[in-house]
Amino acid sequence: MEDGETRVSEGVAPTGVRTFDCVQCGARLEYAPGGGALQCPYCGAEQPVVMVDETIDEHDYVTWQSSPIKPTGRTGAHLLSCPRCAAQLETDDLSTLCQFCGAPIVVDVNPDEQIVPEGVVPFTIDRRGAQDAVRAWVGSRLFAPNRLKKVTATEQLKGTYLPHWTFDASTSTRYSGLRGEHYFETQQVTVMVDGRPQQQTRQVMRTRWWPASGAVARDFDDVVVVASTRLEPDQIARLSPWSLEGARPYQPEYLSGYQALRYDVQPDQGLEAAKQQMRTVILDDCRHDIGGDVQQVHSMDTRYAELMFKLMLLPVWVAAYLYGGTTYQVFVNAHTGQVIGDRPYSIPKIIAAVVLGLIVVAVLVFLFSQQQSTGVTIGGPGGSG
Ligand SMILES: [Zn+2]
Numbered sequence: 001m002e003d004g005e006t007r008v009s010e011g012v013a014p015t016g017v018r019t020f021d022c023v024q025c026g027a028r029l030e031y032a033p034g035g036g037a038l039q040c041p042y043c044g045a046e047q048p049v050v051m052v053d054e055t056i057d058e059h060d061y062v063t064w065q066s067s068p069i070k071p072t073g074r075t076g077a078h079l080l081s082c083p084r085c086a087a088q089l090e091t092d093d094l095s096t097l098c099q100f101c102g103a104p105i106v107v108d109v110n111p112d113e114q115i116v117p118e119g120v121v122p123f124t125i126d127r128r129g130a131q132d133a134v135r136a137w138v139g140s141r142l143f144a145p146n147r148l149k150k151v152t153a154t155e156q157l158k159g160t161y162l163p164h165w166t167f168d169a170s171t172s173t174r175y176s177g178l179r180g181e182h183y184f185e186t187q188q189v190t191v192m193v194d195g196r197p198q199q200q201t202r203q204v205m206r207t208r209w210w211p212a213s214g215a216v217a218r219d220f221d222d223v224v225v226v227a228s229t230r231l232e233p234d235q236i237a238r239l240s241p242w243s244l245e246g247a248r249p250y251q252p253e254y255l256s257g258y259q260a261l262r263y264d265v266q267p268d269q270g271l272e273a274a275k276q277q278m279r280t281v282i283l284d285d286c287r288h289d290i291g292g293d294v295q296q297v298h299s300m301d302t303r304y305a306e307l308m309f310k311l312m313l314l315p316v317w318v319a320a321y322l323y324g325g326t327t328y329q330v331f332v333n334a335h336t337g338q339v340i341g342d343r344p345y346s347i348p349k350i351i352a353a354v355v356l357g358l359i360v361v362a363v364l365v366f367l368f369s370q371q372q373s374t375g376v377t378i379g380g381p382g383g384s385g
């Protein structure tokens with residue numbers, strides 16, 4: 001069924017989505033970073049965020065997986081979809097351009113529901129702080145095009161929550177492998193001394209291997225994996241590790257005035273990624289358990305018990321801009337202030353620098369030849385040839 005009418009009237013929210021309006025002027029309140037309150041961007045009126053829950057709940061993974069109807073909901077009044085990069089954002093703020101690729105974004109009129117976040121790390125760095133951080137970052141980049149500087153000047157930075165899964169697990173692992181112990185062997189070797197062969201003794205390290213097997217156990221708490229494929233893995237890696245210290249139980253207040261990127265990595269895919277992270281730690285545990293000087297681990301059989309998971313929203317300021325036909329993104333971790341970004345190089349600026357460099361070289365060569373023609377020689381004997 002084609003519904004030609006795609007207009008969404010503001011203030012009309014789907015059931016279960018709360019929006020927050022200013023009691024003084026009726027404008028939409030926004031969460032004020034660091035303050036723990038909602039603030040009106042027009043008249044400045046404040047309204048404290050009253051914490052509803054004390055603790056962040058987690059889902060039992062096995063129960064969740066086996067239940068035929070999984071609890072879902074909406075976090076924003078609107079769902080925005082980007083036709084270019086496929087980002088989907090829940091928000092109460094109808095913006096026009098996608099912060100990940102700069103393309104015009106459209107309102108999805110028939111949105112489905114997703115797992116509702118259990119936790120959120122609220123913004124602690126506000127827009128101004130993010131702009132300052134980006135300005136300092138741009139200032140430290142050589143040959144940055146002027147377009148990059150505009151990212152700091154305009155309102156391009158958008159406060160965006162990035163979806164992450166966190167997993168807890170109680171693991172037990174049976175392993176088998178080899179324990180290596182070093183020993184030294186004395187060897188006779190022939191070496192050439194002043195052109196004549198000579199016998200010398202030398203200590204050579206060897207390793208004796210013994211079969212090793214055993215069991216290790218480890219509990220994991222909040223292994224964080226990104227729940228979106230809209231972001232470059234290396235950028236995500238540079239934004240992490242995330243501190244979940246400031247995490248609060250999810251409440252819609254924290255999203256007021258912001259956008260939340262939807263997850264497109266499902267919990268089972270997230271669990272596989274989390275297991276990969278756990279595996280690295282478990283492998284280390286096995287090596288420790290084997291002991292010796294060096295170890296080989298040939299097999300690990302891990303049981304995961306008490307698997308718990310939750311969806312966690314982590315705050316960034318994002319801007320995308322187009323330069324030379326390529327889209328570049330700049331992120332500010334809104335909890336630490338760290339700036340991550342790809343940056344283009346301004347070809348005109350590089351050419352200008354090269355030309356300036358050539359001019360400097362030409363001037364030096366000219367001065368040098370002037371000196372030589374007046375009879376001063378530099379750098380040892382000359383004049384032969
Ligand atoms: Zn107001």
Ligand SMILES: [Zn+2]
Nearest residue numbers: 082085098101
């Ligand atoms: Zn996009």
